[in-house]
Amino acid sequence: MIKEEEYAKRRTALAKKLKKHSITVLVSAKAQQRSNDTEYPYRQNSNFYYMCGFKEDNSALVIIKKEKKIKTYLFVQKKDELLELWTGKRLGQKEAKTIFDVDDIFTMDKFDKKVAELFKDKLSLYLDFTMQDERVDKLKKLGSHLLCHYNISHKVGELRLCKSSAEIALIKKALSITKEAHHLAMSKAKSLHSEDELQAEIEYVFKKQGAYSDAYTSIVACGNNANTLHYIKNDDKLENNKLILIDAGCEYDYYASDITRTIPVSGKFTEPQKELYSMILFVEKEIISMVKAGVMRSDLHSKSEELLCEGLISLGILKGNVKKLIKKKKLKKYYPHGIGHWMGLDVHDTGPYKNTKGKEIPLLAGMVMTVEPGIYIPQDDKSVPKRFRGIGIRIEDDILVTKDACQNLSGEIFKEIKDIESL
Numbered sequence: 001m002i003k004e005e006e007y008a009k010r011r012t013a014l015a016k017k018l019k020k021h022s023i024t025v026l027v028s029a030k031a032q033q034r035s036n037d038t039e040y041p042y043r044q045n046s047n048f049y050y051m052c053g054f055k056e057d058n059s060a061l062v063i064i065k066k067e068k069k070i071k072t073y074l075f076v077q078k079k080d081e082l083l084e085l086w087t088g089k090r091l092g093q094k095e096a097k098t099i100f101d102v103d104d105i106f107t108m109d110k111f112d113k114k115v116a117e118l119f120k121d122k123l124s125l126y127l128d129f130t131m132q133d134e135r136v137d138k139l140k141k142l143g144s145h146l147l148c149h150y151n152i153s154h155k156v157g158e159l160r161l162c163k164s165s166a167e168i169a170l171i172k173k174a175l176s177i178t179k180e181a182h183h184l185a186m187s188k189a190k191s192l193h194s195e196d197e198l199q200a201e202i203e204y205v206f207k208k209q210g211a212y213s214d215a216y217t218s219i220v221a222c223g224n225n226a227n228t229l230h231y232i233k234n235d236d237k238l239e240n241n242k243l244i245l246i247d248a249g250c251e252y253d254y255y256a257s258d259i260t261r262t263i264p265v266s267g268k269f270t271e272p273q274k275e276l277y278s279m280i281l282f283v284e285k286e287i288i289s290m291v292k293a294g295v296m297r298s299d300l301h302s303k304s305e306e307l308l309c310e311g312l313i314s315l316g317i318l319k320g321n322v323k324k325l326i327k328k329k330k331l332k333k334y335y336p337h338g339i340g341h342w343m344g345l346d347v348h349d350t351g352p353y354k355n356t357k358g359k360e361i362p363l364l365a366g367m368v369m370t371v372e373p374g375i376y377i378p379q380d381d382k383s384v385p386k387r388f389r390g391i392g393i394r395i396e397d398d399i400l401v402t403k404d405a406c407q408n409l410s411g412e413i414f415k416e417i418k419d420i421e422s423l
């Protein structure tokens with residue numbers, strides 16, 4: 001759990017990045033219609049949540065910076081007995097005041113009037129332009145007399161880059177549940193018939209262990225389906241001599257986990273599967289061993305390309321010189337994605353990869369990033385020895401960057417061939 005004082009600290013840190021005489025308005029996520037009168041489960045916008053920890057729909061956070069000091073106001077939904085009967089309890093203004101350490105709390109019906117008032121003597125306005133929300137557009141119009149409009153998302157993103165110990169604890173909790181789900185998948189795959197049946201087993205563990213949901217739509221891809229990178233149909237049969245690529249992680253109290261394991265349906269790897277898998281596992285471990293503060297993510301990616309290319313040459317999948325193959329994008333055909341991404345409140349965390357001057361940000365202690373090399377060989381690729389065709393493998397772990405090294409937060413999730421086979 002994130003304590004109230006941590007949210008206050010974050011707001012102070014954000015305020016240091018803001019212009020004097022500015023107003024920042026963050027709005028909550030909107031409930032999304034599924035069809036007719038049904039809605040998707042509600043989940044708060046991550047930037048808004050990061051700044052105040054309020055989980056309800058139809059709310060807003062306002063931060064005023066005059067000279068140095070800040071004032072913070074939270075707007076919450078009014079209590080409404082009838083609506084609460086249908087959609088659930090609301091905290092309400094009175095109760096919110098006992099929890100949130102802000103300067104004042106108002107109800108949402110006062111929002112337009114109050115914000116218009118607060119806009120009057122300010123010079124700059126910060127909004128989250130990544131939201132694509134008509135409420136953000138409306139605020140932009142309302143503040144059109146202000147001199148400058150800035151996107152707050154990059155600044156909140158900078159704060160979100162490095163995780164506090166409370167945040168790391170939540171990611172670890174998410175990973176402990178995800179571990180149980182992947183281990184169950186390893187032990188049950190053989191007895192199941194379809195990808196979605198396996199998906200259900202995985203997500204059953206997520207729910208049972210108290211995770212809100214998956215952190216992203218699970219990928220359960222058997223055989224050649226693994227060569228579709230964002231395969232989420234998950235409706236195919238599980239075939240006995242094939243591999244299953246499972247990219248699935250739960251979200252626990254708003255924090256993500258992101259894990260990929262590739263396992264044999266039968267419980268035993270075939271020879272070609274073993275050769276390719278061992279090569280990728282070697283690369284994954286090599287890259288993880290390079291992770292520490294100061295290292296560039298782009299260098300990790302280049303190294304993963306080099307090692308995967310060497311591996312593919314040694315298996316007879318590619319022929320030629322490593323540098324030339326990479327330059328001519330011959331490797332890209334089999335390794336089309338990056339080595340990894342930031343992870344936190346979002347599975348692909350929105351922290352920036354470059355600073356405002358466009359320079360790459362090196363790894364910093366406290367960042368959490370994924371390391372996920374993969375090789376994907378389409379069934380119909382005649383240039384590759386037949387025994388490797390139709391195999392797609394990715395191995396992904398979640399890594400905490402520390403000052404002198406790193407910590408593999410998902411190191412307990414089996415990935416050695418003998419461990420997988422043992423389940």
Ligand SMILES: [Mn+2]
Nearest residue numbers: 258370372396
């Ligand atoms: Mn990932």
